[in-house]
Amino acid sequence: MAKKDGFVKQITSRDIDFAQWYTDVCLKAELCDYSSVKGCMIVRPLGTALWEGIQHAVDTQLKATGHQNVLMPMLIPESLLLKEAEHVEGFAPEVAWVTAGGDSELQERLAVRPTSEVMFCEHFKKIIHSHRDLPVLYNQWVSVVRWEKTTRPFLRTTEFFWHEGHTCHADYADADKEALSILDMYVDICENMLAIPVVSGVKSESEKFAGADKTYTNETLMYDGKALQITTSHHLGDNFGKAFEITYADKNGQEQFVNTTSWAITTRAIGGMIMVHSDDRGLVLPPRIAPTQVAIIPIAQHKEGVLDKAYELRDELKDKVTVMVDASEKQPGWKFSEAEMKGYPIRIEIGPKDIEAGEVIVVRRDTLEKTKMALDADLGTKLQTLLDEIHDNMLAKARERQNAKTRVAKTKEEFAELIKDGGFVIAPWSGSEEIEDLIKEETGASSRCLSFEYQDADLTGVKDLWNGEDAKYMMHWAKAY
Amino acid sequence: MAKKDGFVKQITSRDIDFAQWYTDVCLKAELCDYSSVKGCMIVRPLGTALWEGIQHAVDTQLKATGHQNVLMPMLIPESLLLKEAEHVEGFAPEVAWVTAGGDSELQERLAVRPTSEVMFCEHFKKIIHSHRDLPVLYNQWVSVVRWEKTTRPFLRTTEFFWHEGHTCHADYADADKEALSILDMYVDICENMLAIPVVSGVKSESEKFAGADKTYTNETLMYDGKALQITTSHHLGDNFGKAFEITYADKNGQEQFVNTTSWAITTRAIGGMIMVHSDDRGLVLPPRIAPTQVAIIPIAQHKEGVLDKAYELRDELKDKVTVMVDASEKQPGWKFSEAEMKGYPIRIEIGPKDIEAGEVIVVRRDTLEKTKMALDADLGTKLQTLLDEIHDNMLAKARERQNAKTRVAKTKEEFAELIKDGGFVIAPWSGSEEIEDLIKEETGASSRCLSFEYQDADLTGVKDLWNGEDAKYMMHWAKAY
Incomplete structure (x- = not known):
């Protein structure tokens, strides 16, 4: 939690x-x-x-x-x-x-x-x-x-x-x-x-x-x-x-x-x-689909000038990113949690001290990393760059996990083990529908696709792991939604 | 036809x-x-x-x-x-x-x-x-x-x-x-x-x-x-x-x-x-909803340079208006009729002679009026102005027709005559649903609305045309879709 x-x-x-x-x-x-x-x-x-x-x-x-x-x-x-x-x-x-x-x-x-x-x-x-x-x-x-x-x-x-x-x-x-x-x-x-x-x-x-x-x-x-x-x-x-x-x-x-x-x-x-x-704090939205990319959360918003500055910042940023100010009557901590739950790619914290120092705290949703950024004319451009970084990081992280969970099985026993562990298992298959049914019954996995990568693979001498017939396809298998 | x-x-x-x-x-x-x-x-x-x-x-x-x-x-x-x-x-x-x-x-x-x-x-x-x-x-x-x-x-x-x-x-x-x-x-x-x-x-x-x-x-x-x-x-x-x-x-x-x-x-x-x-030639589209506002129709498109010029014109215009070139293999007359049927607000005719003269023929769909316009850098702006004129004209024409067909009835006999002739008939009404039913039965008209214009009308001494009771509303009536 x-x-x-x-x-x-x-x-x-x-x-x-x-x-x-x-x-x-x-x-x-x-x-x-x-x-x-x-x-x-x-x-x-x-x-x-x-x-x-x-x-x-x-x-x-x-x-x-x-x-x-x-x-x-x-x-x-x-x-x-x-x-x-x-x-x-x-x-x-x-x-x-x-x-x-x-x-x-x-x-x-x-x-x-x-x-x-x-x-x-x-x-x-x-x-x-x-x-x-x-x-x-x-x-x-x-x-x-x-x-x-x-x-x-x-x-x-x-x-x-x-x-x-x-x-x-x-x-x-x-x-x-x-x-x-x-x-x-x-x-x-x-x-x-x-x-x-x-x-x-x-x-x-x-x-x-x-x-x-x-x-x-x-x-x-x-x-x-x-x-x-x-x-x-x-x-x-x-x-x-x-x-x-x-x-x-x-x-x-x-x-x-x-x-x-x-x-x-x-x-x-x-x-x-x-x-x-997404993660245990809630939704994590990729920046290019997030309806609001940046949530500005005022700290001590009852103090003079804080809300004004937050709205001013929003107006300065709105041509570069989609942005909102959370001016609701809640404690900042509550608002941070809500912003995390709703998955805004970036949250900006702005309070009296930040305003005095001419800076804001920028928190990215994907890594929860905090940085300070100057409250100047470049902020919008920096946030755009950060949004691209967040996108790239989210894609890279997902790809890394997917690659790590994509493995080739050499025997039907290894296949069953790997399926149990989750992810894609690549295995040679004769194309027999009986085998496909058997695999589903025994492991819960279904054939997902013959990937384009393996479409022209040389399968000379390679055998179906289950019936020993000549393999026609190096197929991706997995348990699936 | x-x-x-x-x-x-x-x-x-x-x-x-x-x-x-x-x-x-x-x-x-x-x-x-x-x-x-x-x-x-x-x-x-x-x-x-x-x-x-x-x-x-x-x-x-x-x-x-x-x-x-x-x-x-x-x-x-x-x-x-x-x-x-x-x-x-x-x-x-x-x-x-x-x-x-x-x-x-x-x-x-x-x-x-x-x-x-x-x-x-x-x-x-x-x-x-x-x-x-x-x-x-x-x-x-x-x-x-x-x-x-x-x-x-x-x-x-x-x-x-x-x-x-x-x-x-x-x-x-x-x-x-x-x-x-x-x-x-x-x-x-x-x-x-x-x-x-x-x-x-x-x-x-x-x-x-x-x-x-x-x-x-x-x-x-x-x-x-x-x-x-x-x-x-x-x-x-x-x-x-x-x-x-x-x-x-x-x-x-x-x-x-x-x-x-x-x-x-x-x-x-x-x-x-x-x-x-719309009219007997087909659809007439108001310019602000027309998916394509301007149809360019090349004349003698097989002749050298005609189609090229048509596409060039399209590319010059496309930031100002939505525009297409009808380069299909049909006779221009056929294309004109099709353009009229499909309701493009403006059609541009461009042939070898026009190109030589540095002008095009512009035909507006609402009035079918033809004018010549110079093939120059101002054409896009002129077409924008013309589109606004077309819009204004279409609205004005519809309003004029509507006003001419909106009449006040003084007796129930006059009411029946006017309804037969079509359009809105405004008549004082007590608000009785029985009368409303009777009117529908006898004339086919239904009450359309108490218009805001008549909402605060002084109805002192004015009587319902049908039952003679005090009138509460000056109602719009009409046969309706």
Whole structure:
């Protein structure tokens, strides 16, 4: 428990009970709250601001690369959902069904969308005719509902918020290029905004999206050593093109099926961000997504000039960093703890003595290191530099932990030991789904991805650790959220 | 039908069949499309960009005035919806009910939110304790579902997109101030962005929101003389405070109920914008919401230098206006018609002769007036000025039409005649709901609002036109969407 300079809200230590710690941070940093709807959360202002930060970054990048936003209905007729066989098989068990409107029973029940491939495809069929209509690059910002048995704030909720991209291309290669460039965009968002290092790669057949040809994924490790699929991008091949008869006339007038992709980042990424960076004092926000980067906390604010100076400082800084003054009627110690709980990347303490000395105390949230900085015209620039340092440090620390917890297993016994210890375990695999099931049963680990790093590895003479067959993949495995 | 310079997409004339004209514009300008879900529309890229324009303007103003965004679950347990009696009575007939999740029947059915007062109130009860917690100023951007029998793109759809603001205040006057200042914000958006003049006022008892104490409204007239409620802001009094037991300790430690407000702008506003401004050539977009303000159309684009010059012009203009080049393989006449259909406020025609003469042809969409402008460094600034002129002209034209169609009736016979002719009819009314029902039955008109202009009118000796009782209100009446 964090205790320092007065009152703190008590939270469980992450080394004692990680799950409880996580819930404590979500609730006490006021990111979210429970609602009376089982499995659905209320995203509070701080949580919503984080989601808006992700939205803004993704939306800007998508628009810059020619993607257009649309809005599809949230209700999907059952018959439409049934059109792509694998897809419906994957989603049917978790669909929420609308069966009545007002006082009338519906003739056909409607799914609250669990994902919108089928709605997009039905529309694509109407608007695509010629190769000149391609590619179509669409995206929407909505929420979806999947009936989950066990839920957790942000990580797995019955309703969650996401964007879903859906694109149509003339051929397989074009669609592949799109799916991969979107995966790269997510890497950029994860690393350069959320300070989360990822392993990029391809999912196994059994772990891929229902209806996909190939599922690309970015995987990352949480503080507790469990993996999280933080973003995915699916190459759907012509599966949906064929199921929905989306065709176009190519340059020679020949009718061809389109290839499609779909991809998403969800509110889950916020859960990942918490579990990678936060600590026993609460939330630690990466500076580039923090809605407020600097919290100014006045000391002895009743003394003449202190609050004025704090506001003056805020006004001087606000063009360089996002900044607020905590002028509430609480003791400074309480405010420090609150600032730590809410994860402001930098806190500035300013009191009568500091003002007299022409300086302030600057405390960074990631290391809790304190330094003095002169109250001069350079302060804003220095804070900007410090924010970049904090970002780099958070990313480096997470990467270091992830690297240390990524190990290659040489035997199935060693594999089981390493999985128990947490983290990614890399092991050669024949591709057998039976083995995949066996591993899950025996160790609780699932295949996370064939990372791009290992995609072209020379596996001559290397054998599957479990069945002794020739290994096809050096696969990343882990217990996962 | 518009026909000029080659091919145009045929649309019905608005003077011949306004309803068909409206649908034609929505579909042919590619604002939306039908979906396979009854009453739900697909909002296409142009329609979505318009909605994002409204979102951005509203969201910026809300944040500047201290409002915070949150995200509430879209599903509402039936028992929660039942808590405020009038509210549920108003909404129950149009609720879509989720009754199954995956393969299981739900124990309690869940409403797909028709509006979220009850979710917000349940949360408010948890987070509000003291007068120091007030006001709470929340907002969310979501969609809602209301089971409608007759639907029309944007104007009335089963699912529609909106923001919904929900605020809590210490007393009635604070809440009233909030509800009114939001109404003012909407006036600003309507007039200064959408170029739509509005009449602001208060709804009658029977027309107010289910559960409200007072409903403020902005009403406006469409081209066909029917009225549209384009935005509303509700003072809910302490109705929800009491129903949900949302209390706070005031400065004297006394427990008090909060007063709440709620308010919204919806995708309906886009429908209103179309019906106020557009014409037989298609969409006419007010410049401040047009996603692309200027369309550059090259003439004889195969000739050397034409396309290069068009792109050069675009690059020169793009810091001052939003601009695109239509370099598609179509005839200029076709492109002109398309530009008119899609409502770009300004079209620039540039061909070899223009380039030689160092000028371009500038066509404004609102009046279709053509002028020549020099291809020089001032062009961007001149276009900005022209865009402002276009905005002012569109607003003035709509206001003039609205004023001409706003008339005071002196007898009930005159009232009936004027209603038949369309527009607002102002008439003295006792406030009797029976009379209100009678008027609706006999003329099809509903009470739109008691406008602020007439709120303090001296009605001494003035009688209700229908029952001869003392008049309490000089009411605006109209047939409405």
